[in-house]
Amino acid sequence: xxxxxxxxxxxxxxxxxxxxxxxxxxxxxxxxxxxxxxxxxxxxxxxxxxxxxxxxxxxxxxxxxxxxxxxxxxx
Numbered sequence: 001x002x003x004x005x006x007x008x009x010x011x012x013x014x015x016x017x018x019x020x021x022x023x024x025x026x027x028x029x030x031x032x033x034x035x036x037x038x039x040x041x042x043x044x045x046x047x048x049x050x051x052x053x054x055x056x057x058x059x060x061x062x063x064x065x066x067x068x069x070x071x072x073x074x075x
Contacts, residue, residue, distance in 0.1 A: 021054035
């Protein structure tokens, strides 16, 4: 039921059906960051998407690792 609502919201906003659960993960993360979704809603949806093995692309993870490797913090 929860995922059906999410897919419907995605469809209304994007005007196409999500092709993968990863798209829904990106969608809820953006909604949360833009304060269009509460933390409670986000956690519930994240949990459902996690069951579907939704994940961020590997390149996002690699970019973050690269960022931390290139920043030097003075001690």
